[in-house]
Amino acid sequence: MSPIPSLVIRRHDPARQRRTRLLVAAVWLGSLLIVAALVATLVARAPGTNHSAELAEAQKENEALKSRVAMLVRSEQVAKAALGDVQQTLRDREEEIDGLRADLAFYGRLVGGGKREGLAVHALHVAPVAGSQAWNFTATLTQNFKRGEDIKGRLTLTLEGVAAGKLRTLDWSALSQGQDSSGIEYRFKYFQQVGGTIMLPAGFAANRVVVRADGDGGRVEQEFSWKDAIKGEESDNVPQ
Numbered sequence: 001m002s003p004i005p006s007l008v009i010r011r012h013d014p015a016r017q018r019r020t021r022l023l024v025a026a027v028w029l030g031s032l033l034i035v036a037a038l039v040a041t042l043v044a045r046a047p048g049t050n051h052s053a054e055l056a057e058a059q060k061e062n063e064a065l066k067s068r069v070a071m072l073v074r075s076e077q078v079a080k081a082a083l084g085d086v087q088q089t090l091r092d093r094e095e096e097i098d099g100l101r102a103d104l105a106f107y108g109r110l111v112g113g114g115k116r117e118g119l120a121v122h123a124l125h126v127a128p129v130a131g132s133q134a135w136n137f138t139a140t141l142t143q144n145f146k147r148g149e150d151i152k153g154r155l156t157l158t159l160e161g162v163a164a165g166k167l168r169t170l171d172w173s174a175l176s177q178g179q180d181s182s183g184i185e186y187r188f189k190y191f192q193q194v195g196g197t198i199m200l201p202a203g204f205a206a207n208r209v210v211v212r213a214d215g216d217g218g219r220v221e222q223e224f225s226w227k228d229a230i231k232g233e234e235s236d237n238v239p240q
Contacts, residue, residue, distance in 0.1 A: 118145040118218045119143045119145075119219075120141070120142050121139055121140070121221075121222035122140040122191070123139070123232055124138070124209065125137065125232040126209070133200050134199050134200075135199075136197050137196055137229075138195045139211050139213075140191065140192075140194075141194060142191040143190065143191075150187055150188065150189055151215055152187040153185075153186060153214050153217060154182055154186070154214060155211065157175055157198060157209055157211055157212075158172060158209070159200070159204075159206050159208070159226075160206070160210070161204055161208070163201065163204045168204065170200070170201075170204070175199060175200075177199050183214075184196045186213070207226055208223060208225055211223075
């Protein structure tokens with residue numbers, strides 16, 4: 001005879017079922033919140049997302065530094081320009097003082113004071129003739145030994161320099177190319193500016209020029225550097 005199966009009788013509890021469903025829903029919602037939090041954390045830590053403020057601040061500081069550098073550069077340029085102006089002004093003043101001293105010596109030699117001086121070469125100025133090897137020159141002669149009396153004579157130039165790597169001297173006959181071979185004539189009582197033109201050979205670099213004046217007022221030689229003769233200016237206030 002077969003055994004009689006046992007039956008288990010359970011009570012139907014709707015409230016318990018609701019609690020179970022609520023618990024499952026809560027667990028599912030909690031898992032979603034956890035996942036969302038993890039995703040937000042990863043996004044926040046991703047490169048370039050959390051540094052926008054720092055990047056903006058760095059760019060701002062960079063622009064400020066660029067402006068500062070530009071201002072310093074402009075200040076340096078202004079300072080250099082001002083220094084250059086001051087130095088040029090000083091050079092101009094020194095040249096002006098030298099010119100005044102030369103004029104003072106010139107007129108002092110003419111007036112004479114207590115001391116009388118013979119024939120002298122006061123100054124020399126040379127200037128190139130455009131498009132040629134020629135140079136114009138002006139030599140200023142003075143004397144106060146024979147006051148009120150004319151003195152006369154002739155003036156010549158000699159140049160010393162370098163040509164083809166060797167020292168070379170050009171006398172008056174070479175410089176004048178046969179014209180006025182005995183020199184340029186002068187005649188004056190107190191002073192005179194004697195002018196002429198000389199021709200330099202191609203490739204000749206002049207270093208020094210010697211001015212010679214020889215006449216009844218005596219004989220004198222005066223040396224000038226070629227550079228100074230080029231820089232020298234003819235005195236505008238010396239009457240011709």
